[in-house]
Amino acid sequence: MKYSIRIAAEEDNNTILSLFKKTSLGLNKQVQSRETFPFDGNIVRIFLADIGRESVGIISARHAEGFGLITKLGVLPEYQRQGIASALMEEALVWLKNHGVNSTFIMVLDDNEDADQFYNSQNCNLRPLKVYRKDI
Numbered sequence: 001m002k003y004s005i006r007i008a009a010e011e012d013n014n015t016i017l018s019l020f021k022k023t024s025l026g027l028n029k030q031v032q033s034r035e036t037f038p039f040d041g042n043i044v045r046i047f048l049a050d051i052g053r054e055s056v057g058i059i060s061a062r063h064a065e066g067f068g069l070i071t072k073l074g075v076l077p078e079y080q081r082q083g084i085a086s087a088l089m090e091e092a093l094v095w096l097k098n099h100g101v102n103s104t105f106i107m108v109l110d111d112n113e114d115a116d117q118f119y120n121s122q123n124c125n126l127r128p129l130k131v132y133r134k135d136i
Helices: 010-022 084-098 113-121
Strands: 004-007 044-051 054-064 067-075 103-106
Touching: 004 084, 010 044, 010 054, 010 067, 044 084, 054 084, 067 084
Parallel strands: 067 103
Antiparallel strands: 004 044, 044 054, 054 067
């Protein structure tokens, strides 16, 4: 199947929320309810993978002070293993590099084996890191 990668726009809010809920190779499998997502293309960029008129994959990247962060990557289950996640990752990495980022962090929950497998296939290095969370 032929897919295309594009930059998400504000009118994609519902699509983004739906993909966040249905996919996860990232930090969380549950999405807290949010009505809007950041679309400041200088700091945060969301890319969507489309097949025809349907969005089937998503990646969210951000950068600050020379560091990048992939906060979400996911492809709908029926479209996985077709290179879509790799294409999304490449698009996000190019965008980060164009913004002066030489290294990016990707946070994954400890029990997310699909993410581990994917990021290992992308030659990402596992770093010992503790991440704490506090709800406020």
